[in-house]
Amino acid sequence: MTEAKYLKIARIIQNRIKDGTYQAQEPLPDQEALAQELGVSRLTVKKALDGLERKGLLYKQSGLGTFVLGDIPIQTDHDTSASVFSGLQEEIGEEKITSDIIKFAIEFPSEQVQKNLRLKSSDPVYEVLRLRRLEANPFVLEHTYMPVKLVPNLDETVLKGSIYHYIHHNLGLKFGTAYRKIRASKATAWDKKYLEAKQDDPILELEQIIWLTNGHPIEYSTSRNRFDTRNYVVFQNKDF
Amino acid sequence: MTEAKYLKIARIIQNRIKDGTYQAQEPLPDQEALAQELGVSRLTVKKALDGLERKGLLYKQSGLGTFVLGDIPIQTDHDTSASVFSGLQEEIGEEKITSDIIKFAIEFPSEQVQKNLRLKSSDPVYEVLRLRRLEANPFVLEHTYMPVKLVPNLDETVLKGSIYHYIHHNLGLKFGTAYRKIRASKATAWDKKYLEAKQDDPILELEQIIWLTNGHPIEYSTSRNRFDTRNYVVFQNKDF
DNA sequence: GAGTGGTCTAGACCACTCT
DNA sequence: GAGTGGTCTAGACCACTCG
Numbered sequence: 146m147t148e149a150k151y152l153k154i155a156r157i158i159q160n161r162i163k164d165g166t167y168q169a170q171e172p173l174p175d176q177e178a179l180a181q182e183l184g185v186s187r188l189t190v191k192k193a194l195d196g197l198e199r200k201g202l203l204y205k206q207s208g209l210g211t212f213v214l215g216d217i218p219i220q221t222d223h224d225t226s227a228s229v230f231s232g233l234q235e236e237i238g239e240e241k242i243t244s245d246i247i248k249f250a251i252e253f254p255s256e257q258v259q260k261n262l263r264l265k266s267s268d269p270v271y272e273v274l275r276l277r278r279l280e281a282n283p284f285v286l287e288h289t290y291m292p293v294k295l296v297p298n299l300d301e302t303v304l305k306g307s308i309y310h311y312i313h314h315n316l317g318l319k320f321g322t323a324y325r326k327i328r329a330s331k332a333t334a335w336d337k338k339y340l341e342a343k344q345d346d347p348i349l350e351l352e353q354i355i356w357l358t359n360g361h362p363i364e365y366s367t368s369r370n371r372f373d374t375r376n377y378v379v380f381q382n383k384d385f
Numbered sequence: 386m387t388e389a390k391y392l393k394i395a396r397i398i399q400n401r402i403k404d405g406t407y408q409a410q411e412p413l414p415d416q417e418a419l420a421q422e423l424g425v426s427r428l429t430v431k432k433a434l435d436g437l438e439r440k441g442l443l444y445k446q447s448g449l450g451t452f453v454l455g456d457i458p459i460q461t462d463h464d465t466s467a468s469v470f471s472g473l474q475e476e477i478g479e480e481k482i483t484s485d486i487i488k489f490a491i492e493f494p495s496e497q498v499q500k501n502l503r504l505k506s507s508d509p510v511y512e513v514l515r516l517r518r519l520e521a522n523p524f525v526l527e528h529t530y531m532p533v534k535l536v537p538n539l540d541e542t543v544l545k546g547s548i549y550h551y552i553h554h555n556l557g558l559k560f561g562t563a564y565r566k567i568r569a570s571k572a573t574a575w576d577k578k579y580l581e582a583k584q585d586d587p588i589l590e591l592e593q594i595i596w597l598t599n600g601h602p603i604e605y606s607t608s609r610n611r612f613d614t615r616n617y618v619v620f621q622n623k624d625f
Numbered sequence: 626g627a628g629t630g631g632t633c634t635a636g637a638c639c640a641c642t643c644t
Numbered sequence: 645g646a647g648t649g650g651t652c653t654a655g656a657c658c659a660c661t662c663g
Contacts (some may be wrong), residue, residue, distance in 0.1 A: 197624040208641035228621040328616035329569035329587035347569035347587030376568035381468040385436040446658035
């Protein structure tokens with residue numbers, strides 16, 4: 146499987162934005178010129194630009210041109226994209242993340258879990274509660290349910306590292322879709338115990354369902370962070 | 386300006402999903418068949434399906450077909466999409482939303498606001514603090530900065546209603562891009578006063594910059610909700 | 626092998642913006 | 645009018661999944 150041309154083109158253009166070949170607020174060469182230079186059709190260039198536009202690197206104005214958006218002032222390294230699949234280890238770095246396994250069980254699913262993972266009451270699920278540490282400090286409390294039939298042979302070795310990595314590289318499955326709900330909530334007893342939250346520390350909670358590319362729900366989980374350790378970021382561009 | 390064909394096709398397909406013509410987990414007709422039936426090229430059908438896929442209505446599997454994702458169990462009417470531009474009135478209903486104007490001033494921007502709105506220190510900005518009520522109950526405290534030069538003649542009449550509506554329909558400007566940061570935080574004196582938050586009620590905060598389609602930043606704002614009145618939702622599908 | 630979606634092309638025409 | 649991006653077509657070939 147060779148990489149699609151439009152992805153290559155997108156990477157080239159992205160690099161040119163990063164290295165300053167194309168400056169913020171300045172127009173790129175027009176699509177036809179890029180197509181000629183890069184030896185592809187104009188549509189392929191447009192497809193690359195469409196993707197970069199959705200990612201927030203540039204914007205287009207019909208009749209005018211394509212422009213580099215430039216730096217986003219409120220963006221920081223600290224920001225977690227709310228629309229990315231990579232696990233914590235991939236996102237922050239394998240070395241920095243460790244996991245305490247608080248609970249690891251196989252059970253029959255509750256009605257809520259049945260509904261969220263589209264399971265029968267007789268389909269077993271894993272229940273995993275992990276405290277994930279960032280450079281040894283408590284960071285996020287993850288409570289995860291996964292269907293056993295989709296994730297065979299889960300064990301403590303996997304849980305100590307990255308479930309995400311196991312699912313992708315060992316099982317060869319791909320995440321396709323996610324629905325995530327973000328809210329603030331009060332600290333529970335668990336939050337106080339594991340996240341070292343104080344009584345009145347707000348918690349930032351993310352509840353999500355993740356589907357594989359084949360449409361099967363593979364994960365229902367809740368992640369809780371102390372309010373002062375994380376935020377989520379959403380980038381929007383175009384509705385369609 | 387006539388509507389693009391792929392948008393019409395998308396709406397047709399979306400309606401068929403909604404009315405049950407295409408059932409959850411079931412495949413749609415293949416792209417060629419849809420193209421024939423609807424009298425467009427296959428690429429136009431694909432473009433429509435791509436959009437519906439990004440919106441989370443369906444998923445495609447190369448070699449297999451296009452399938453309806455079906456209901457999302459954790460989704461509720463209450464959910465606010467974190468990737469939508471419409472103002473509160475458009476989203477929830479004009480009748481239900483009222484606004485108390487707590488502060489409305491024209492001033493020179495602080496350094497932070499200069500940076501976020503890409504302004505010089507001599508470019509005046511509006512500062513608007515509004516408590517927006519949902520059926521008379523305090524709902525969200527919005528603190529907004531906008532460049533005067535982009536939004537002329539803002540007045541209390543506009544602020545009582547929808548700034549969003551004014552910008553779009555009266556000024557003819559279009560929002561293009563938004564960067565939003567969501568976090569939990571502790572209640573401030575303002576939150577207690579206006580949102581009727583208790584001392585230990587968490588606050589769900591959204592900080593954002595919005596750009597017009599021409600690349601100009603038009604709004605820097607912060608919205609605060611009491612934790613029990615709102616959540617934000619992010620739907621993810623495909624990275625590119 | 627048959628059927629599906631994914632990519633890519635060349636060419637055409639349209640809509641928009643500025644001069 | 646000139647230059648830009650947006651849409652659309654017909655046709656081709658590829659990659660993937662299943663029998």
